Amino acid sequence: MSDEIRSQRLAKLARLRELGLDPYAVERFPFERSADQLLADFDALAPQSEDEQATKRVRFAGRLVSQRLMGKAAFAHISDGDGRIQGYFKKDELGETLWEAFNLLDIGDHVGVEGFLFVTKTGEKSIHVTSLTPLSKSLHTLPLGKEKDGQQWYGLSDVDQRYRHRNLDLVCNPAARRLLLLRSKIVRAVREFFDQKGFVEVETPLLQLEAGGAAARPFLTHYNAYDIDVKLRISLELYLKRIICGDVPKVFEIGRVFRNEGVSNRHNPEFTLLEWYEAYANLEDIMAFVEGLMAYVAMQAFGTTIVTMELATGEPEDEDCPTETVTMDFGKPWRRVNLMEEIERHTGLGRADLATLEDAKSALREREVINPVTGKRIDPDAEQHLGGLIEKLLEVFVEPTLVQPTFVVGYPLETSPLAKKDPNNPGMTRRFEGYIRGKELCNAFSEINDPIDQRERFEMQMDHRAGGDDEAHPMDEEFLFALENGMPPTGGCGIGIDRMVMLMTGAEHLREILLFPMMRPVGHVDED
């Protein structure tokens, strides 16, 4: 019973205090090398003779992760998170007090040790411990499991527990730790790349009167001082363009945005968005920029532009789920395709079939348009406008085929209220999205800088809203005023950072990338 374990451990804590070794009273325990460094520099650090044992000392601290007690001697591994090293503890060298203290330690406690390096009979490089300092007491059993030859027994595998108690996940599961470190590297590489390209990093408001720049329902909250309702931002777009209007030609922001929508393996109500805007740049410039960014990030995070990942091809539930090795080279240019041409290639529906909403609906009714792999089809009556239907066709028939990095160019007017019209294709805009592994990575367009056009687009969105689309873009007079004062031609792009990490690491769930994903509270009672 957990209370029993807890009281046992509190009793051990009390005894440590009686011995004058209160772990919580210690403030610092300096040591120079990580476990990995101790092992790497072993030959130089280990004493060559008994005389040197007194002078060639090492110190190390970490969490006790395994114990093998043998009466008056013991072995135990201490982990600093990244690596672990074995300690050898002997009663007649530690003395009565420290030996008792060692026996009061449990797996999960932090401990500092001092001693000299040596090799055990079985050949493991270890620390011969001559002194130890308890540094924290764990009041619970750590669900660490055991391992041998890289195979793990037991351990913490319940995903609910792993997400709710991420600290335990990080201690017990090396993969969780690996993803955290990889994400940090990737984000750092992104910042470096923008810095190298002369971009300025800015921060814009999270609290906004109207949440614009994307199609999503916002979170609502209240600002007491002004007694006004405000919304949490759903994108970074409009404020960043107002900075472009202020003649700062290259800006980017990495920030949290909030969308009041459901949770799935690719969605979380809050996520980290990267957006950047570059004056005097067009779509082709941005594509090249994305290619360069991804190549740089891959190089910094993995040391190569060639990223290999194991992807589940069956049910991830299944233990023997088949996997497929996918390799992508971010050193190569991405495939570039036209949206309408790709739809025609995968559905047989050409421009003539998709000229108007009515044409498209009757074409869908007349022909059996079914995705041969997933068996999915489209409900023609679900869409309010042609653009929505076209994007639906893209999602169902084209997206799953875009495994290798691909730019899809040319998005419909109705779903692109902030993108310039394509002068050569009525009803279409100068917009592209980048896809990897069948999932959207980025969304970019030539930004509208014509304030009259932008006003008309917002008005079109207001019509959609009146038609029942509560995610249609709101009117934003402040933004229009900025445009009326002049914005240079500008290319902009957005990338979901969490999803980018997910795509590059082969993770199947966004929640593996988010340290603390949204979870329903335990014991929640619905008020309805």
Added chain:
RNA sequence: GAGUCGUUAGCUCAGUCGGUAGAGCAACGCCCUUUUAAGGCGUGGGUCCUGGGUUCGAGUCCCAGACGACUCACCA
């Protein structure tokens, strides 16, 4: 929001036909001064997710609820 499946010891999991709760690890005690999934002997530990119902009797069957996973819908 809808459907399917799941929830048993701190962790990972068994539990047959409805008959009164099991294992390994972890914990506790004893032995053990070079072990590494250490070993040997012994001990304790359960709101079987919650609440109802059926039954002489429910971990097991029925109903409702909580939470999770997956699929779908919305979205990036």
